[in-house]
Amino acid sequence: MISQLIQKIQKTKAPICVGLDPMLGYIPNHIVQRAFKDFGETMEGAAEAVWQFNKEIIDNTYDLIPSVKPQIAMYEQFGIEGLKIYARTIEYCQNKGLLVIGDVKRGDIGSTSSAYAVGHIGSVKVGSNECRGFNTDFITVNPYLGTDGIKPFVNVCNDEDRGLFVLVKTSNPSSGEFQDRLVDGRPLYELVAEKVVEWGEASMDGDYSNVGAVVGATYPEMSKILRKLMPKTYFLVPGYGAQGGTAKDLMHCFNEDGLGAVVNSSRGIIAAYKQEKYAKFGPEHFAEASRQAVVDMIADINSVL
Numbered sequence: 001m002i003s004q005l006i007q008k009i010q011k012t013k014a015p016i017c018v019g020l021d022p023m024l025g026y027i028p029n030h031i032v033q034r035a036f037k038d039f040g041e042t043m044e045g046a047a048e049a050v051w052q053f054n055k056e057i058i059d060n061t062y063d064l065i066p067s068v069k070p071q072i073a074m075y076e077q078f079g080i081e082g083l084k085i086y087a088r089t090i091e092y093c094q095n096k097g098l099l100v101i102g103d104v105k106r107g108d109i110g111s112t113s114s115a116y117a118v119g120h121i122g123s124v125k126v127g128s129n130e131c132r133g134f135n136t137d138f139i140t141v142n143p144y145l146g147t148d149g150i151k152p153f154v155n156v157c158n159d160e161d162r163g164l165f166v167l168v169k170t171s172n173p174s175s176g177e178f179q180d181r182l183v184d185g186r187p188l189y190e191l192v193a194e195k196v197v198e199w200g201e202a203s204m205d206g207d208y209s210n211v212g213a214v215v216g217a218t219y220p221e222m223s224k225i226l227r228k229l230m231p232k233t234y235f236l237v238p239g240y241g242a243q244g245g246t247a248k249d250l251m252h253c254f255n256e257d258g259l260g261a262v263v264n265s266s267r268g269i270i271a272a273y274k275q276e277k278y279a280k281f282g283p284e285h286f287a288e289a290s291r292q293a294v295v296d297m298i299a300d301i302n303s304v305l
């Protein structure tokens, strides 16, 4: 699966994913009002607004990008109706030729991780049928429970040719509270990185492993160390844009071949029309503002590669 992502990155010259994190507050009023008129001020109404918003953004950006990253929390807040739109968004993106990284951050004891794995990247047996739940190409996973919590995901990846991104050094301000703690004289994120390499050894797909790592753009010095520790691990890099990460901060996430990382921006793209820089588009043309923000992001990142 990682080789497919690399091919799409090479074709588009865009090592990015668009984060589909649709909070209602980012959705222009004309879309929300139309959805409320049709479905009322209900979970269905909210979910319809999310769908219309996503669809317009995807339609206006899919030809420029290799991948998207829907954040499941933004859909879960609208209950079952939101999850239906999460599934519909995944299918729609894949039909447009995009790879989909489900940002679900799952991980539990082994038996429960197995169920999460089949639900998101595998298939579940229902009588004589093999049924797919969310059918994402990659998902994010949380390594806090250790090897038995991660192995079920790796096994499904290997069986189904899917991919993972394991949280190693996250982009948020408090990420150091646990992740930077010294264990036997070394920060915990380094030990997790070594485990990610080990977990991914039997999942090579070309030059890189299907078991990748989440490494925040907001900690460039750490990404430099992590790049060296994990030369064959693809990085999913959140934190660019709205969280303050810049192109310069991303340099160390990439290998010398210009590969090795896919950079996410969510609010910076989907809510671009709210930024002064893109205000001329206005809420009616929000998706064109997103397209311009994608063009600018690609140029910005390529300027440091």
Ligand SMILES: O=c1ccn([C@@H]2O[C@H](COP(=O)(O)O)[C@@H](O)[C@H]2O)c(=O)[nH]1
Pocket (backbone or CB within 6 Å): 019, 021, 071, 103, 169, 170, 171, 172, 214, 215, 216, 238, 239, 240, 241, 242, 243, 264, 265, 266, 267, 268
């Ligand atoms: O370390 C992490 C891991 C995941 N995320 C997720 O990425 C996006 C970032 O959104 P922006 O609007 O571009 O800030 C969001 O879905 C986070 O949950 C992260 O930010 N950091």
